[in-house]
Amino acid sequence: MEELEQGLLMQPWAWLQLAENSLLAKVFISKQGYALLVSDLQQVWHEQVDTSVVSQRAKELNKRLTAPPVAFLCHLDNLLRPLLKDAAHPSEATFSCDHVADALILRVRSELSGLPFYWNFHCILASPSLVSQHLIRPLMGMSLVLQCQVRELATLLHMKDLEIQDYQESGATLIRDRLKTEPFEENSFLEQFMIELKDIPIKTGDLAYWPGTLHTASVSFYHGRHWMLGSS
Numbered sequence: 001m002e003e004l005e006q007g008l009l010m011q012p013w014a015w016l017q018l019a020e021n022s023l024l025a026k027v028f029i030s031k032q033g034y035a036l037l038v039s040d041l042q043q044v045w046h047e048q049v050d051t052s053v054v055s056q057r058a059k060e061l062n063k064r065l066t067a068p069p070v071a072f073l074c075h076l077d078n079l080l081r082p083l084l085k086d087a088a089h090p091s092e093a094t095f096s097c098d099h100v101a102d103a104l105i106l107r108v109r110s111e112l113s114g115l116p117f118y119w120n121f122h123c124i125l126a127s128p129s130l131v132s133q134h135l136i137r138p139l140m141g142m143s144l145v146l147q148c149q150v151r152e153l154a155t156l157l158h159m160k161d162l163e164i165q166d167y168q169e170s171g172a173t174l175i176r177d178r179l180k181t182e183p184f185e186e187n188s189f190l191e192q193f194m195i196e197l198k199d200i201p202i203k204t205g206d207l208a209y210w211p212g213t214l215h216t217a218s219v220s221f222y223h224g225r226h227w228m229l230g231s232s
Helices: 002-010 051-061 069-085 128-169 186-197 210-222
Strands: 014-017 023-029 034-040 044-050 094-100 101-114 115-125
Touching: 002 023, 002 044, 002 069, 002 128, 014 069, 034 051, 034 069, 034 101, 034 128, 034 186, 044 051, 044 128, 051 069, 051 115, 069 101, 069 115, 094 115, 128 186
Parallel strands: none
Antiparallel strands: 014 023, 023 034, 034 044, 044 115, 094 101, 101 115
């Protein structure tokens, strides 16, 4: 099952648009089974199964269909992959979800070989270590990288201000007044940045940039670039 765990870590997060709501999801499907993570930004659910579970569930949900587990896995991959890559992509399946206690059941309905095909992903609450591995540590790593970039840019701006000051003291004048800028004040900039950051609403519709950000952070963390965060 290590292949599924590592494969899931490398997959990008994407929005799974449902009729009732939108979920953040990532999935990895191979010949050995699949691993799925789903989140509504309040909780995170997870399911990881091998071919034996796929075979048993397929028999329970699709009594008229007879095929090896690999065929069902391939079909699920064909249904989910284009949908997660492009939310506007017209899906060949219908997705819905139900909350049962702490679990989440993601239901899929489509066709396979001209017959109805049904699948239920039975997701339980993800463990704290899994949430940390796929969300918290990548985001912390990205936050540290951004902080370093802010410091580097602040240093560069200070150097530019000193360069401009040197030009002015040498007698240089600005021909176009509209290009004139005030010296960079790092403390004022950071204070304003923190004020604006607090005002950002944490809502699904306002976080369209999350999947790409999370993927970049996850891949960077996976390759060990953020050594200060420790290993999983």
